[in-house]
Amino acid sequence: MQFTITGIWEHTGPFARMIIFALGAMSITSLVVIAERIMVYRKNRSESRSFAxxxxxxxAKDDLNTAANAKTGKDVGHLGRVINSGLTAYRVSSSNKDVAVESVARALERQAQREVQSLKRGLGVLATVGSTAPFVGLLGTTMGIVNAFSLMAEANSGGLNTISSGIAEALITTAFGLLVAIPAVMAYNFLQGWVDARSVDISESSNEFLDMVARHLGGLHS
Structure with a gap:
């Protein structure tokens, strides 16, 4: 058997081909998710920096009333959506300082959770592909080895020469599984790290904004 795409395909059985098709679909799915997430993250980062x-x-002028009524548009990124939710809560807040601060804090927390979940969308697919693709390939390998030994029993002959081609064919599916899993795992770790970093940014920005609201309302009621 020649180790070319054509040679490998010609020497694979129906079950191995089914496994390869499944791994191919998993690979395409993970690549689509990776590309979509990278575009979303870049767009969010650019919009968040512009909003900031x-x-x-x-x-910086401690002018919350102007900030609350500022027209920032819709494309403000994850950071803008979180801070805008706090500004909205501040604009409609009660005259009581403690109630107003608590209302702003809850609004910031709710929107922050929504943004983090939105950023995590699709990462579960990468985690699933990365964890299951090797086992899917191993399934094809296991069945291929079973078939190789079955053919050896039917031929009533032994030795590596008899089953070597069958075992080589079977191991191909494991190789395909690893080729699919490795990029998915690497991409998942990279993207998850990006989301974790943005989650910290959102938390820090929310706390800074909440402190500003508390100081501002404290000055008004002092």
Missing amino acids: TKMGAIL
Whole structure:
């Protein structure tokens, strides 16, 4: 058997081909998720930085009323959506300082959780592909070895020469499984790290904004 794509395909049986098709579908799915997440993350990062630049200039003056009424548009990224939710809660908050701060804190927390879950969308697919692809390939290998030994029994002959081609064919599915799993696992770890970093950014920004609201309301009621 020649170790080319054509040679491998010609020497694989129906079950091995089914396994290869399944692994191919898993690979395509993971690549689509990776590409989509990278585009989403880049867009969110760019929009969040733009929002931080615009809103930071207003908040630096401790002018929450202007910030609450500022028109920032829809494309504000994950950071903008979280801070805007806090600004909305501040705009409609009660005159009682403690109630107002608590309302803003809950709004920030709710939106932060939504944003993190949105950023994690699709990562479960990568985790599933990365963890199951080797086992799918191993299934094909196991059945291939069983078939190789069955053919040896039917031929009533032994030795490696009899089953070597069958075992080589069977191991191909394990190789395909690893080729699918390794990029998926690497991409999952990279993207999950990005989400974790953004989660920290959101938490820090939310706490800074909440402190600003508390100071502002404290000044008004002092």
